[in-house]
Amino acid sequence: SQKIEQNSEALNIQEGKTATLTCNYTNYSPAYLQWYRQDPGRGPVFLLLIRENEKEKRKERLKVTFDTTLKQSLFHITASQPADSATYLCALAIRVNRLAFGKGNQVVVIP
Amino acid sequence: DAGVIQSPRHEVTEMGQEVTLRCKPISGHNSLFWYRQTMMRGLELLIYFNNNVPIDDSGMPEDRFSAKMPNASFSTLKIQPSEPRDSAVYFCASSSSSRDTGELFFGEGSRLTVL
Numbered sequence: 001s002q003k004i005e006q007n008s009e010a011l012n013i014q015e016g017k018t019a020t021l022t023c024n025y026t027n028y029s030p031a032y033l034q035w036y037r038q039d040p041g042r043g044p045v046f047l048l049l050i051r052e053n054e055k056e057k058r059k060e061r062l063k064v065t066f067d068t069t070l071k072q073s074l075f076h077i078t079a080s081q082p083a084d085s086a087t088y089l090c091a092l093a094i095r096v097n098r099l100a101f102g103k104g105n106q107v108v109v110i111p
Numbered sequence: 112d113a114g115v116i117q118s119p120r121h122e123v124t125e126m127g128q129e130v131t132l133r134c135k136p137i138s139g140h141n142s143l144f145w146y147r148q149t150m151m152r153g154l155e156l157l158i159y160f161n162n163n164v165p166i167d168d169s170g171m172p173e174d175r176f177s178a179k180m181p182n183a184s185f186s187t188l189k190i191q192p193s194e195p196r197d198s199a200v201y202f203c204a205s206s207s208s209s210r211d212t213g214e215l216f217f218g219e220g221s222r223l224t225v226l
Binding site for chain 1: 154212
């Protein structure tokens with residue numbers, strides 16, 4: 001069956017450290033993968049997109065990797081800040097205009 | 112520019128009642144999506160429209176759910192009759208095919224509680 005897996009346990013991290021989140025998937029061949037941020041009571045907000053032929057993408061303190069052999073994407077927040085505390089969702093493009101989302105992984109940055 | 116606008120933000124209703132959720136997409140966006148989010152199942156796509164035409168409604172749970180997009184600036188999601196298991200946050204999102212990122216712009220959601 002098709003699955004997108006993100007860690008259900010919250011990641012607690014000290015301010016200034018690098019937070020690393022994992023998105024694993026099975027039985028999908030996505031053309032690209034996106035990461036979104038969701039704050040409590042708000043809708044998800046797009047952060048980054050990485051295509052299947054790209055290994056790494058960066059945007060400010062964010063870095064995403066995509067390994068189509070391992071079927072895994074890693075999402076890094078460097079020099080984390082309390083304002084980075086949120087839930088982060090990965091989303092796979094499984095068809096045109098069709099994204100399948102993981103359940104998200106909460107990050108808590110401790111000052 | 113205003114983002115995606117959803118109403119109501121919160122709705123509490125009794126089982127059997129009709130519920131109508133509303134969405135105004137970002138002007139100029141040609142795709143509109145309705146998602147449902149629960150703790151158990153995460154974000155699930157219910158239906159999406161392209162140029163006001165429903166393209167994929169395979170995620171609509173059952174006949175009690177219906178969605179319309181009468182014009183480019185308005186869409187509704189209706190549940191009739193509502194059941195307690197419909198309790199969730201319903202998100203509307205829009206996107207533009209002119210953007211190569213395929214990013215979705217989400218509204219703030221409508222939190223539905225069916226008693």
